[in-house]
Amino acid sequence: MNGKNRSNRARWLWRMAVLGTAAFAGLAVASWAAAGQSGPGTGEGLRVQPVAVTAQAGPRIEITKHKFSRPTLTVPAGTTVTWLNRDEDLHTVVSTTLAFKSAGLETDEAYSYKFAKPGVYEYFCTLHPLMTGKVIVK
């Protein structure tokens, strides 16, 4: 895969997402299945290839300089949260209870997870364990 093209495409798709592109949830799942991505236990986690990014309209957490832009995020149940790696480095987003687990995210790659139930979900980057965050679902 051409990394540069993919990056550019990812940026473009992100702009589209920010502009309020409709949430094609069905499309996202289809893309995921077609791409053969293995989801974690619940099947709700999604290591999003750029094409599926448009489907996620929920809150976004960016990763820059080994930090999560919103280390604590509070959302209502049913919200899909997306992490976008803006770093040069490889990162992951993994729940401390393994409730969700991304694959390795390279630059401009994203991962989304739908938080169905209330609770406090702590997570970290398994490559750089000092990078931690939590999502509070109400």
Place this chain on the structure above:
Amino acid sequence: MNDDSAYARDAGSPEVSGGDGVDRRGFLQCMAWAGTGLVWTVTGGVLSSRALSPASAAEPALDFSFVQISDTHIGFKGEANKDALGTFEQAIARIKALDPAPSFIVHTGDITHTQKAGAFDTVTEALKGTKAERVFYIPGENDVFADGGKEYLGRFGGPAGTGWQSFDYKGVHFIGLINVLNFKAGGLGNLGQTQLDWLKKDVERLTSSTPVVVFAHVPLWAVYPKWGWVTDDGEQALSYLKRFGSVTVLNGHIHQIMQKVEGNISFHTALSTAFPQPAPGVGEGPGPVKVPAEQLRSVLGLRDVSYVQGKSRLAIVDSTLA
């Protein structure tokens, strides 16, 4: 004290000549050269004054060298190096050109960047092309994060499947430790109790005059804990090695040359062949640093380590790809 038992065991050996009054503290010298031309000398000592160990005395003086290569990050394609495969191949060419050829090669981890299919093969195949007799691997976090080390240990874990290892080569004891498995949220590099127990047992049988070389990915000493450049239980591991007259610790992970001496233990981190990282605390955090294209090869490199038996001298030469 650990040393007492070792000494007592040696004293009972018929091969010990003893009584020649050689003060090992006086002649055990470890020297190292950095690529910049910096030279420094360290005088190490042991806790007891004694002759060469029976093993060293019995064997003829044989010299050998080995290469440390680190953080090849096969699969990296970020801005910091658009051709990480090219610089890796350049490092391989440098190894092939070494004369005399290294006896073996030690890879101190982050063999791959993302554990993508074929990445390990790229490195193992390329290193097979060198004249080195063997290649010893130890993983970095990038080699084990995706599957908890399943693929890595399947390939390199050895008969026990644990991956940590030790071997003796011409009187020098080499130990490879793994400190990148089971990272915990908020945690740092760690070895774990099982591996520490193994290490303690592994070195128990050695005489204190045996030169020891330890390699591991994340620095065993506190380079910069704020960025995770430290091994939580590294001190515990080092406590088992304090009785030895010459201990050399070779690490990777931070993609830059740093050295420190503590007692008889000298610590060295190595350059990457893929991309540089910032000096500790410089900038907002660790990660690949983009330097002007013409400077890139001057911040990537590999390391040649020479050992001259009898002289107990370990020479470390870091060279860049420039």
